[in-house]
Amino acid sequence: MERRLDIDKPLWSQDTFLGRWKHFAFITDPRLCILREQELDKAKQLLEQYRKGLEPPNTKLEDVIRAKKIYESAFHPDSGEKQNVFGRMSFQMPGGCLITGAMLQWYRTVPAVIFWQWVNQSFNAFVNYTNRNAQSPITTTQMGIAYLSATSSAIAVVFGSKRFLEKRAGPLLQRYVPFLAVAAANCVNIPLMRQTEITKGLEVEDEQGKKLCHSKLAAVKGISQVVLSRIVMCAPGMTILPVIMEKLETYPWFKRMQKLHAPFQITAVGCFLTIMVPTACALFPQTASIKTSTLMRWEPDQYEILVKNCEGSNIPEKVYFNKGL
Template sequence: MPERINIDAPLWDQSTFVGRFKHFLWVTDPRTCVVSEDTLDNAKILVEQYRNRSEPPGTSLEQVIYAKKLYESAFHPDSGEKQNVFGRMSFQVPGGMAITGAMLQFYRTAPAVVFWQWVNQSFNALVNYTNRNAKSPTSTTQLLVAYVTATSSAMGTALGCKYYWTKRASPFVQRYVPFAAVAAANCVNIPLMRQNEILGGIDCTDEKGKIIGQSKLAAAKGITQVIVSRITMCAPGMLILPVIMERLEKYPLMQRITPLHGPIQVMMVGCFLSFMVPTACGLFPQRCSLKTSTLAWLEPKTYENMKKATGDKLPERIYFNKGL
């Protein structure tokens, strides 16, 4: 057997943006969404065998790496359960391109705005639930409140912008109604979906991975970074594409194929998302850190508890998983 790899660690250096981009480009590959259930189950078995050094004789390193890719794209990192295919991060490109393309195309009437914002937030709710932190479970009531609130905020923002901009702005500016609604909804949806982390704190470790306490400040930092990532993920497609379509629709050819404007926008959004999904996921390290001096200033009680847990040998920084 060739040189062994750490089956539980990324293949690329996660301290650099390039390394994180490569990792998420690899693990969010949309092609993994069409892999059969049996193949996914066999990949999980091989990963577990390799972890225990009991893989079948003759197993190649390439087979192990591919199994690792399938496992990380389809199974929850905390619980090990197989995720719903529509909620996986690897489904962000096909799912996001269809919904975002529709939002950009059908923005002219209030019913269309309401419907597509509802579809988008339903999709986001599924993604957030699928990628939830298994160590901070969220009740059905909390999920329902988060879903209703995010959907309401998205539709309210979209309709408010539409009616305000209809009177004061050009048709071109009105194309940005969907982005304003999506950005507002993300600022509501994600904190509500992860409210248990904010209320109770998340596990924090030292450099060696030993848990030394829970911090609400760490949860707030991680959630803030996830919000920025999610908005960044959709921003280029929703901000640049209206400019492109505004120019294209002036050409005689585009005016003759009006029914194809929707599919064209969907494909163009897909091109943006193919690069923006790994880019947005890689903006911040998955293993986020926080200075203990900041903790002492903003969360003194937690700081004191961690000092006691480490015997007054609290490290300069603490580490935690920010989530996706």
């Protein structure tokens, strides 16, 4: 008899970095972002049937694994809603390599850098909204403020860095202006796009999934981890590639091939992101935790609610929440 999967849990242990890396490499496969809507819906339907034990008679285990891969790449883990393709993590490699490659290629003039930072922050804002914790809704006004703030911060860093470095640093350091802008904007974009989580707190639950209370500390922890992950995701491509380009441009044969510089950088960034998207996502567990003793000390009102919701049973040492991506 063929074994049955627990389709609501990852295929690999999430207690180790390697297990998390395999899981995220599984669901961020860029090939998944070109699947048709019918394939996504079919995968969701098969999982729903499998969960009830009502799948078609000839269903194989690999069919269920394939459906699980498709579903988890395209549907939000909290709400179960189908995500827009441009906001999915499986689109990070193709979308990110095009935009990052362009930022690294056209960095010499302020207007070009500002334009590509605007494109990048528009993309990031959409990704951040798509992968937020869906239990904390955000209004159109809040989204607009987050978008404008992140874009403005990126442009401010670009303008300030260009003015400061153009007379004080060589060409190599000036190539790092896009990375400085991206890192700074991530520190603004993600917290603002998920500000409701910080102001109202995230729902935290015990190991059985019982909701116990809300925690602002959990939101801060989760968002901080996501910010760091996003910076790590783009760091290798935006810090190593400038060194490679600076060296290659010393060769006359490479200088003559100006039209190939942009495709080369876009392809190189794509190679970096293929590895770094699952790596960055795997830095921290998707289901994060926070100690109840921390809640007792810093959020006593929520701790009281937690105690009441435990209804006389033992208070767990930790509570859990989805940190988002």
